[in-house]
Amino acid sequence: xxxxxxxxxxxxxxxxxxxxxxxxxxxxxxxxxxxxxxxxxxxxxxxxxxxxxxxxxxxxxxxxxxxxxxxxxxxxxxxxxxxxxxxxxxxxxxxxxxxxxxxxxxxxxxxxxxxxxxxxxxxxxxxxxxxxxxxxxxxxxxxxxxxxxxxxxxxxxxxxxxxxxxxxxxxxxxxxxxxxxxxxxxxxxxxxxxxxxxxxxxxxxxxxxxxxxxxxxxxxxxxxxxxxxxxxxxxxxxxxxxxxxxxxxxxxxxxxxxxxxxxxxxxxxxxxxxxxxxxxxxxxxxxxxxxxxxxxxxxxxxxxxxxxxxxxxxxxxxxxxxxxxxxxxxxxxxxxxxxxxxxxxxxxxxxxxxxxxxxxxxxxxxxxxxxxxxxxxxxxxxxxxxxxxxxxxxxxxxxxxxxxxxxxxxxxxxxxxxxxxxxxxxxxxxxxxxxxxxxxxxxxxxxxxxxxxxxxxxxxxxxxxxxxxxxxxxxxxxxxxxxxxxxxxxxxxxxxxxxxxxxxxxxxxxxxxxxxxxxxxxxxxxxxxxxxxxxxxxxxxxxxxxxxxxxxxxxxxxxxxxxxxxxxxxxxxxxxxxxxxxxxxxxxxxxxxxxxxxxxxxxxxxxxxxxxxxxxxxxxxxxxxxxxxxxxxxxxxxxxxxxxxxxxxxxxxxxxxxxxxxxxxxxxxxxxxxxxxxxxxxxxxxxxxxxxxx
Numbered sequence: 001x002x003x004x005x006x007x008x009x010x011x012x013x014x015x016x017x018x019x020x021x022x023x024x025x026x027x028x029x030x031x032x033x034x035x036x037x038x039x040x041x042x043x044x045x046x047x048x049x050x051x052x053x054x055x056x057x058x059x060x061x062x063x064x065x066x067x068x069x070x071x072x073x074x075x076x077x078x079x080x081x082x083x084x085x086x087x088x089x090x091x092x093x094x095x096x097x098x099x100x101x102x103x104x105x106x107x108x109x110x111x112x113x114x115x116x117x118x119x120x121x122x123x124x125x126x127x128x129x130x131x132x133x134x135x136x137x138x139x140x141x142x143x144x145x146x147x148x149x150x151x152x153x154x155x156x157x158x159x160x161x162x163x164x165x166x167x168x169x170x171x172x173x174x175x176x177x178x179x180x181x182x183x184x185x186x187x188x189x190x191x192x193x194x195x196x197x198x199x200x201x202x203x204x205x206x207x208x209x210x211x212x213x214x215x216x217x218x219x220x221x222x223x224x225x226x227x228x229x230x231x232x233x234x235x236x237x238x239x240x241x242x243x244x245x246x247x248x249x250x251x252x253x254x255x256x257x258x259x260x261x262x263x264x265x266x267x268x269x270x271x272x273x274x275x276x277x278x279x280x281x282x283x284x285x286x287x288x289x290x291x292x293x294x295x296x297x298x299x300x301x302x303x304x305x306x307x308x309x310x311x312x313x314x315x316x317x318x319x320x321x322x323x324x325x326x327x328x329x330x331x332x333x334x335x336x337x338x339x340x341x342x343x344x345x346x347x348x349x350x351x352x353x354x355x356x357x358x359x360x361x362x363x364x365x366x367x368x369x370x371x372x373x374x375x376x377x378x379x380x381x382x383x384x385x386x387x388x389x390x391x392x393x394x395x396x397x398x399x400x401x402x403x404x405x406x407x408x409x410x411x412x413x414x415x416x417x418x419x420x421x422x423x424x425x426x427x428x429x430x431x432x433x434x435x436x437x438x439x440x441x442x443x444x445x446x447x448x449x450x451x452x453x454x455x456x457x458x459x460x461x462x463x464x465x466x467x468x469x470x471x472x473x474x475x476x477x478x479x480x481x482x483x484x485x486x487x488x489x490x491x492x493x494x495x496x497x498x499x500x501x502x503x504x505x506x507x508x509x510x511x512x513x514x515x516x517x518x519x520x521x522x523x524x525x526x527x528x529x530x531x532x533x534x535x536x537x538x539x540x541x542x543x544x545x546x547x548x549x550x551x552x553x554x555x556x557x558x559x560x561x562x563x564x565x566x567x568x569x570x571x572x573x574x575x576x577x578x579x580x581x582x583x584x585x586x587x588x589x590x591x592x593x594x595x596x597x598x599x600x601x602x603x604x605x606x607x608x609x610x611x612x613x614x615x616x617x618x619x620x621x622x623x624x625x626x627x628x629x630x631x632x633x634x635x636x637x638x639x640x641x642x643x644x645x646x647x648x649x650x651x652x653x654x655x656x657x658x659x660x661x662x663x664x665x666x667x668x669x670x671x672x673x674x675x676x677x678x679x680x681x682x683x684x685x686x687x688x689x690x691x692x693x694x
Contacts, residue, residue, distance in 0.1 A: 007041070007077065007145045007146060007246075008040040008041050008077050008145065009387060009390075010040075010383070010384060010386065010387030010390055011336060011341060011342060011343060011383040011384075011386050011387065011389065011390060012040060012041040012077075012305065012341060012342035012343070012344065013037075013038055013039055013040055013041065013342070013343050013344070013379075013380050013383050013384075014034070014039040014040060014041045014042045014043075014076070014344055014345075014348070014362075015039075015042065015043065015308070015344045015345035015346060015347050015348050015361075015362055016042070016043045016046060016308065016344075016345070016346050016347040016348065017030070017042035017043065017044050017347070017348045017349075018046070018047060018048075018347060018348070018349075018351070019044075019067050020047075020048050020051055020063065021349075021351055021352070021353070022349065024066070026349075027066075027067060027070055028070070030348065030349060030363075031070055031071065031074045031076065033363060033368065034074065034076055034348070035074055035075075035076075036377060037362065037376055037377045037380040038377070038380025038381055038383065038384050039076060039348075039362075039380065040075070040076060040077060041076070041077045041078070041079060041145060041342065041344065042071065042076060042077075042078060042079065042348065043078075043079040043081055043148050043307070043344065044064075044067065044068070044071070044078050044079065044080055044081060045064060045080060045081040045082075045083055045134070046081040046083060046085070046148065046151050047083055047085075047086050047113070047151075048064065048083050049083035049084065049086060049087060049088050049130060050088035050089065050090075051063060051064075052064055052083070052130070052133075052134075053088065053130055053133075054088075054090075055090055056090060056091070056094060056126075059133060061137055068138065068141065068143055068144075071143055072141070072142065072143035076143070077143060077144075077145040078141075078143045078144050078145060079145060079146045079147070079148040080134065080138055080144045080146070080147055080148065081147075081148040081149070081150075081151070082127070082130065082131040082134060082147070082148070082149050082150060082235050082239075083130065084127040084130065084131065084149070084150050084231075084235065085113050085114055085150050085151035085152065085153075085155075086113035086114075086151075087115075087116055087123065087126065087127075089110065091122075091123075091126055092110050092115065092116075095120070095122035095123070095126075097117075097120065097122065097162075097164065098116050098117055098120035098122045098123045099115060099116065099117065099162075100114070100115050100116055100117055100156075100157050100160050100162075101117065101160055101161045101162035101165070102161060103159070103161050103205070103206040103207055104161075104206065104207045105161060105206060105207070112156070112355070113151075113155075113156070114152075114155055114156035114157040115156075115157070116157065117157070117160040117162050117164060117165055118157060118160060118165075118224070118227040118228050118230075118231050119160060119162075119164050119165045119168040119227050120164060121164075123231075124230075124231065124234060127150075127231065127234065127235060128234045128235060128238050129238075131149070131234075131235040131238040131239055132238035132239070132241065132242070134239075135147070135238060135239040135240075135241065135242035135243050136242045138243075139239070139242035139243030139245070140242075140243065144243070144245055145245060146245050146246045146247070146248065146269075146270070147236075147239050147243065147245055147246070147247040147248070148248060148249065148250065148272075148307070149232055149235045149236060149239070149247060149248070149249045150231070150232065150235065150249050151249075151250060152250055152252055152256070152274060153228045153231070153232065153249060153259060154224075154225075154228055154252075154256055154258050154259045155252065155256065158224055158228075158256075158258035158259065159220065159221070159224045159258065160224075160227075161204050161205075161206050165204060165227070166203060166204040168223075168227065169202070169204055169219075169220060169223050170199045170200065170202055172219075172223045172226065173199055173202060173219065173223075174199055176219070180196050180197065180198055180199055183196065183199070183202075184196055186215065186493045186495075187213055187215035187216065187219075187493055188213075188215065188493070188495055189213065192211070194213060202216075204220060205217045205220050210413065210414075211413075211414065214409070214412050214494040215493040215494050215495070217408075217412060218405065218408060218409055218412075218492070218493065218494060219493075221258060221405075221408050222260070222405070224258065225258070225259060225260045225263055225264075226263075228259070229263065229264060229267060232249055232267060233267065236267070246269035246270050247268065247269050248268045248269060248270050248271070248272045248305070248307075249268060249272070250272050250273065250274050250307040250308060251264065251271065251272065251273045251274070251295070251298070252273070252274050252275075253273050253275070253291055253294050253295045253298060254290070254291050254294055254423070255275075255276075255291075257404070257407060257408070258408075259404070260404040260405065261298045261404065262298065262403075262404065262444050264298075265298045265299065265300065270299075270302075270303075270304065270305055271295060271298055271299035271302075271304040271305070272304065272305035272306075272307040272342075273291070273295040273304065273305070273306060273307060274307055274308035274309070274346070275288065275291045275292070275295075275306065275308070275309050275335070276308075276309060276310055276314050277309075277310070277323075277331065278317065279313065279314070279317055279319070279320065279321035279322075279323075280317070280318070280319060280321065283431065285330065285331070285334065285627070285638075285640050286427075286430070286431050286434050287427065288331060288334055288335070289334055289338060289430075289434055289627065290426075290427065290430045290434075292306075292334060292335050292337075292338035292339065292340065293338055293339075293394075293396075293430075293439070293440055293441065293442060294402060294442045295338075295339070295340075296338055296339035296394060296441070297402075297441045297442035297443065298442075299339070301339075301393055301394070301441070302339075302393070303339055303340070303341040303390070303391055303392070303393070304339055304340055304341070305340060305341060305342040305344070306332075306335045306336075306340040306342050306343055306344055307342070307344050308344060308345060308346040309331060309332070309335070309343075309344075309345060309346075310323075310328075310345065310346065310359065310360050311323070311328050311345055311360045311361060311362055311364070311372055311375070311376060312328065312360030312364070312372055313358070313359070313360050314359055314360070315355070315356050315357070315358040315359040316355075316356075316359075320358065322360070323360075324670070325371065325375070325670070326375075326670040326671065327670075328372075328375055328376075328379070329375060329378075329379055329382075329672060330638050330639075330640065330670070330672055332379060332383075333636060333638060333672050333674070334627065334629075334636075334638055336383075336386065336389060336631075336636070337394075337627075337629040337631055337634075337636035337638070337674075338394055338439075338629060338631070339393070339394050339631065341389075341390050341391065343379070343383060345361070345362050346359065346361075347359075347361050347362070348361060348362050348363060349361055349362070349363040350363065350364050350365045360372070362376045363376075382656050385655050385656065385658070386634075386655060386674060388633075388634070388655075388676065389631060389632065389634050389674075392631050392632025392633070392634065393631070393632060394439060394629065394630070394631045395439075395630075396439045396440050396441040396452070397438075397439075397452060397453045397454065397614075397616050397617075398433060398438050398439075398440045398441070398452060398453065398454045398455075398456065398611075398614075398616055399440060399441045399442065399443040399449065399452045399454070399455045399456070400426060400429060400430060400433075400440050400441075400442050400443070400455075400456050400457075400458065401442075401443055401444075401445050401455065401456065401457040401458070401459075401460050402426065402442040402443070402444070403444055403445055403460065403462065403463075405462055405492065406422065406459060406460055406461050406462040406463065407422040407423075407459070408462075409461055409462040409490065409494050410422045410459060410461040410462070410486075412494070416486070416516050416518045417518035417519075417545065417546070419518070419519075419521075419544075419545045419546075420461075420486060420518075420545070420546075422459045422461075423459075424459075424588075425458035425459045425484050425588065426458045426459050428458070428588070428589070428590065428591050428603055429456050429458045429482075429484070429591070429603065429607075431591040431592060432591035432592070432603045432604040432607050433456075433607070434627075435591065435592055435604060435624045436604065436607070436608070436611065436618050437618050437619050437622055437627075437628045438611065438616060438618050439629055439630070443455070445457065445460060445463055445464075445467035445470065445471065446464070446466060446467045446470050447470075449470065449471070449474040449479060450474070450477065450479075452479065453479070453480060453614040453615050453616050454479075454480045454481075454482070454610065454611065454614040454616055455471070455474060455479060455480070455481050455482075456481075456482045456483075456484075457471070457481065457482070457483045457484065457487055458484040458487075459484065459486075459487065460483065460487035460488060460505075461486055461487060461488075461489050461490065462489075462490050462491070462492065462494065463487065463488045463489075463490075463491075463504040463505065464491055464492055464504065465491065465497065465503075465504055467504065468488055468503075468504030468505055468507075468508065471505065471508055471582075472507060472508040472577075474580070475508055475577045475578060475580035475581065475582050476577055476578030476579065476580060477578065477579060477580065478578070478579035478580045479580045480580055480581050480582075480583075480610065480613060480614040481508065481580070481581070481582040481583065482582075482583045482584075482585065482607070482610060483502075483505060483509060483582065483583070483584050483585070484584075484585050484588075485546045485548060485584075485585065485586050485587065485588075486502075486516075486546065487502055487505060488501075488502035488503055488504035488505030488506075489501055489502055489503065489504075491504075499512075500512035500513060500514070500551075501513040501516075506553070508575070508577060508582050509555060509573070509575055509582050509584045510552065510553055510554030510555035510573070510575030510577065510582070511550055511551060511552050511553050511554070511555045511570070511573055511575070511584060512550075512551050512553055513548050513549065513550055513551070513586075514548075514549040514550075514551055515548065515549045516546075516548050517546075517547040517548055517549065517564070517565040517566060518545065518546055518547075519544065519545055519546060519547060519564070523544070523564075524542050524543060524544055525542070525543045525544075525547050525561055525562075525563060525564035525566070525571075525587060526540050526541070526542060526543075526561070526562040526563050526564070527540060527541040527542070527543060527559045527560070527561060527562060527571045527572070527587070527589075527602075528540065528559065528560050528561070528562035529559070530558060530559060540562065541559070541589060541602035541605070541606070542589075542590075542602060543561075543571065543586075543587030543588055543589055543602075544587070544588040544590070545587070545588040546586070546587050546588055547561060547564050547565055547566045547571075547586065547587055548566060548586050549565075549566050549569055550566070550569055550570040550571075550573065550584070550586050552570060552573065554575055554577075555570075555573040555574060555575035555582075555584070556573065556574055556575075557570035557571075557572070557573055558570075558572040558573060558574050558583070559571045559572040559606075561586075561587075566586075570586065571585075571586050571587055572584065572585050572586070572606065573586075581613065583610055585603075585606070589602040589603035589606060590602055590603055591603045591604050592604060592624070622647075623641065623645060624641075625639060625640045625641025625642075625643075625645070626638070626639055626640075626641070626645050626647075626667065627639075627640060633676055633677065634655075634674055634675065634676055634677075635650070635652075635674070635675045635677055636672070636673075636674050637665065637667045637672065637673045637674075637675070638667075638672045639667040639668065639669060639670060639671050639672065640670070641669060641670075642669050642670070643669050644666055644667065644668050644669050644671075645666070645667050646664060646665070646666040646667075647664070647665050647666075647667070648663060648664050649663060649664075650663065650664065650665045650675055650677060651663055651677055652675045652676045652677030653675065653676045653677075654673050654674065654675050655674045655675070655676055656672060656673060656674055657673075661675055661677070
């Protein structure tokens, strides 16, 4: 990574290494195979706390010393982990007050990881102590390239509901609100007579009758994020007293809903992420791209690290489908294309024991005679040829708004429809843009938006008044904004903004909503053709989930509802504001057909004129199956389809095959190409690119 010379040159390649699961004679075979596969970085010691501290205050680093020296002699760098996601059994027995308590008040049993309370003072002391011991011993070792603190904060213990956590929460509330009257006002506790007389009366949320204070639940989620960040900070500072190597922890973007990674981003020296495909999804390569773009955005556009993904099947999905030949290669290259400077896996060698013994690995149970091993070794060779990609950036002209707090709030109980899901609309808009080969960043709604031609806010249910003003300023200054339904509705405490919906966005959208009309299960509405002066394409479109009575207050209708409860009323609007425009979509349009009965493509067709008006360039005639991403001077072409695609107008060097491209590159079915070229993707169409074999 730029600025961290201890890390490997080029793309880091490897994964979690757990040698303690194997006799020492296997270690030597491991290192030989690592060199054969081109491995240059491993994460070490993630789950070995019980081995290096077999009793409280008693340490044994002999085994770890030997494997560190073995890796060092082979030229393999180490991401040294702190093993604090899995405290030893002796710790749990000696400190019963540290045990995790679920929302029903039950103490969670042992025998797994993450069974501790993040607010436990005993855990704080023990985890800080072991992190400091490791850093004192290995902090300046030449093989240690970086520090990998903990493992997947919030995976199973995002919230603890023990008495210690409840008291810590009350302290957090005192700091946030100052006095209980301010808390009552913010939370609206006068509703249902839930007013508090003191902070001591506030309980942690848990199993309760329906209608528990939503502001209480949101603040407990915020408190819990802060509790985990405090755990990380303690270990990070213990390490920094002995080591100047970068410190990270592995995020789980976007699949760990309880962790607000915007708040985490500034805590780590380099953002790292774990990502696993939902194997059953036919569009899982699009979800992977979204996860990578979101991770890059959390990193502030800087290169990041793919800390874990899988070579094949995982073990924890309902049906653990193996990856098809070439799929692992495309997955890995897609992460690199979208900003990762590493390709790391869980794990190096498949485990014989425990919960993840059926999880794929770089060295599978079938061994080095397997096709999977050959793919692993081949990928290592290819990544070695992409050293020039390291440190470069991905530039985007379009941004999608993503806010974890809105994610939490939208999916609390008692919303107008159970079909309102945060990721559903985000993924719909992302897919429509992906299929048009538009690279996107993700942004917090209060962030600086000035560098983007277009900003899309698909699920901005919770939106502060200041964030609403930020979007207003962006449009007035010449930006283009698209907002989806049920956005701008509530503030940070889940209180409806004063006045008609959508309170925080009324002015920028130039409209107000009289009444929501959510649709019945499987219900649809039809959108009619464009009204006079409209810019959307003609022909009917189909909406799902939602309809509402939109009243214009400066905006103009672009499409209207042709049937349903709002027939004849606006369905899509456009508001000219200052030098920019703000669009509103009052129903759920789908981005593409999926073979399951959706009409498909309506959202993509709607966005086309918006992209044109915003001046967002994209290549013409490129098939959906060809993923096209530019990172620095490198053009990544990933063919997710079943037919080869030939692109004319590409000049440069194709790095995976080591061949010159004198105007043409062919990407085989299921294959990939990486071309070092100065041309941007949209220039391919401008320069007369044709596509053959589609």
